Amino acid sequence: MTLSRNKKSALRAVLPFVFRHWRNQPARLSVVAGGLIAAAAADVFMPLFAGRLVDSIARTDPAAARHGAMIAFGAIVALGLVAMVTRFIGLKAIIPFTLRIMSDVAQNAFVRIQRFSTDWHANSFAGSTVRKITRGMWALDLLNDTILMALIPSLVxxxxxxxxxxxxxxxxxxVIALMTVIYVGLTVALTTNYIAPAAQLSNALDTKVGGTLADALTCNAVVKSFGAEAREDExxxxxxxxxxxxxxxxxxRxxxxxxxxxxxxxxxxxxxxGGVLLLWAAGRATPGEVAYVVTTYFVIHGYLGDIGQHISHLQRSVNDMEELVAMHDEVIGIADAPDANPIKVAGGGxxxxxxxxxxRGHDTxxxxxxxxxxxxxxxxxxxxxxxxxxxTFVKLVQRLYDATGGRILIDGQDVSKATQQSLRSQIAIVQQEPTLFHRSLAENIAYGRPGASMAQIEEAARLANAHDFIMRLPKRYETLxxxxxxxxxxxxxxxxxxARAFLADAPILILDEATSSLDSESEALIQEAMDRLIQGRTAIVxxxxxxxxxxxxxxxxxDRGRIAEEGTHASLARRPGGVYRSLFxxxxxELDRMSAAE
Ligand SMILES: Nc1ncnc2c1ncn2[C@@H]1O[C@H](COP(=O)(O)OP(=O)(O)OP(=O)(O)O)[C@@H](O)[C@H]1O
Structure with missing residues (x-):
């Protein structure tokens, strides 16, 4: 979590992260920075010509006054045009520049998060993670705008x-330099020491709001079943x-x-x-020069007035990105060994x-x-x-967790030394509570074998006794x-x-039997499909x-992490005082009692 990090480490973590992304687009970055710096430089010279204009029209010779005024006016218009064109070029280039970084950041975060360990996912709220990514993405937009469109031009x-x-x-x-330093120093000190800590706390709660919403919405079925809506509202x-x-x-603040x-x-x-008026009173400044300094003051005022906001934006975007950047620094947990090879599974021992x-967190x-x-x-x-x-046994076979000691071998190969992708492609799993994507049934079934033909998908559904019910759905295999x-x-x-497992056709099969009470017809259909699926594979049920x-x-x-007994059903059911026998x-x-009740 980021709360323990102080603001400096946040800046130190976020800025290099952003600059790394900047460096991936050097040409665009030069156009953006060049255009916006040129526009700001034009603003610097504008007051000078405003002063010249005032001095020119104050001349007593009308022809010289007109000539001087025209030159000053022409310069003001030319500077305005230069500022307009160069700013346009910079602003146009910043669009693809920032959008590319935003999508890279979201994509990279997704790539990492998907590969984080099962343990990481078990300890994180999906809703909060989604929020961290989207908030970080938009913060990057603000950060780019703040540095390139605001802070650098202001500095110029x-x-x-x-x-x-x-x-x-x-x-x-x-005097101008001193007042600027005081202003910027005060702003930086107050934003970082006074505003940022408070903003970090409200951000943490903002994430918590997302997590709370997601938690209750994901478990809506449970909430409904306990009539606990009011409790969740509260x-x-x-x-x-x-x-x-x-x-x-x-x-x-x-x-x-x-x-x-x-x-x-x-x-x-x-x-x-006040200073330039004193100079004028002492005869050391013309009215035009007074106009020049006053205009310069207003230009500086405009930029300084916004600098406070830019620094708050910088701080806010850094805070908003901090959690996303921290995710990039987190260790993946279960990573492929540097010399990992694809596993080769034939028999599936x-x-x-x-x-x-x-x-983690357990005593023993x-x-x-x-x-x-x-x-x-x-x-x-x-x-x-x-x-x-x-x-846990099957999670270790899939290497969702690493064993603390000893080895797990499949066909003689250590699973911790194999690439995870190759290992998991050799294992098909049917979970107790299967989770499906909000995609079509065809896509869900083909998940284990991308590119499977419709005929193969239907064949798998038939083998799984799913084809008939799918054909009764309004959009059949296209139903979401x-x-x-x-x-x-x-x-x-x-x-x-x-059906997914049939299509995956992996040599090792893991079936986590459903505990939910299914009607006997459904149970028989599933049992029949399971028996069919098990044939010719190593199966753990x-x-x-x-x-x-x-x-x-x-x-x-x-029994409590040990294998208390093993054998066939017949041998275990006969064992006097055995665990299996008592379960049996x-x-x-229970079955007798149920049939008596019927
Ligand atoms: N992600 C986890 N983090 C910490 N402890 C866990 C985790 N998953 C399971 N445990 C603990 O490990 C022990 C074994 O859990 P496991 O899920 O392997 O049991 P199980 O025999 O499959 O149970 P069930 O029949 O209820 O599914 C339990 O005490 C459980 O609380």
Missing amino acids: VLLGSTILVGWHWPVLGA RLGGVLGKWRRRATRTWS YTYVGTAQHAVLVLMSVTVI IVFDDVTFHY PLYDRLAVTIRPGERVGLVGRSGSGKT VGERGVKLSGGERQRVAL IAHRLSTVRSLDRILVF ERQVL
Whole structure:
């Protein structure tokens, strides 16, 4: 999290990040900076000719007055045109320049986040992450505009005007320089030390508002089922209340700082305009020169007045980008080894060679030197109480987590030394609660094999007993399934996931059996499809209903991260006092009770 970082480290992290992106487009950057600097330089000379104009028309000789005035007027118009054209060129070039960086930043963030470990995703709110990316993207737009369109031109005007005035009247130049330094120093100090800490706190709460909204909306089905809408309203209200208090503090600080800046500008007008009037009174400045200094003051006033805002924008955009940049610095978690090779899976034998595994934050390891061998083509059931370590076993096979000790081998190759993409392409998984994309059914089924033909997709759906229900849908294979597949029933989602696994045709299959109570017809269809899918592959089936694992080659009974028993259904069911036997007896008893009740 970024709160512990101070503002300097935020600047140090964000600015190099942005400049790295600038360097990718050197030609465009030169056009942008060149155009905008030239326009600002034209502004510096404008007051000089305004002064000449006043002096010319004050001449007693009408012909000389007209001639002088025309030259000064021509120069003012020419400078105006130069400023207009060069600014146009700069502004036109900044559009593709910034848009390209914004899309690069979003794309790069997405590329990284997708590859962050399962652990990272388990600990992050999707809603907050989305907000960090979009907010960072727009902050980059503001940051580019602030530096290139505002701060650099302001610097050119301030330096140029100070030098030009100082050339005529060194003391007046020094006064302008001093007041500018006071103004900018005060602004920088107040924005960074006074406004930024408050802004950082309100940003953190802003992210929290996004997270709270997303959390409740994603779990809307749960909220509805408990009639907990009012509770969630209240929860959001609480977070919004905190955000409002923080935002009030931040926005008030902006107002106080604005007033302090205004006071310095008033002081500057007194010293600069007062100074040139004294010079005029002493006969050392003509009326035209007074007009020149007064106009210069107003030009400087215009730029300085906005500098406060530019610095706040700089600060705000840096704060808004900080979380995005921090994500770039985060370690991926599970990364491919530098010498990783694609895994080659033929039979699909899996070995847990004395594997120790410890979840972060837990006191004790879940597995302590767990040793398991699954033969190629073997069909193994994992059973055991909830939390006994069945799902973790398959997560380790997929290398969603790294083992703390020992090795996991597939066909003799260490999974930690294989490329993740190759490893996961060899494993098809049907989750307990399959998640579908809000895309067409055809796209969802073809996810495991991009480019599959419609005929292949239909064949997979038939094998998964999904074809018939799909054909009854209004748009058949083109039907959109809703966010996470909410428009389908649990059993239908399972069958789409099975079709996906058929099409993926991987040598290793992981089935996490659905616990949701399906009607018996749906259950039979799924069971039949599962039996078909398992044929000819190494299969690991996490089973909750023991009927599912009866026909498998071997059953591993998990108990608090250990394998308490293993064997076939028949051998385990006979073992007196065994864990499996007690689970089995309990399920038989439940079935008896249910049929008695019917
Ligand atoms: N991401 C995680 N971070 C920390 N602890 C976890 C994480 N996932 C699971 N655990 C813990 O590890 C233990 C084993 O969990 P696992 O999901 O492997 O059990 P399971 O046997 O599959 O349970 P179930 O049958 O309920 O799905 C549990 O105590 C669980 O709380």
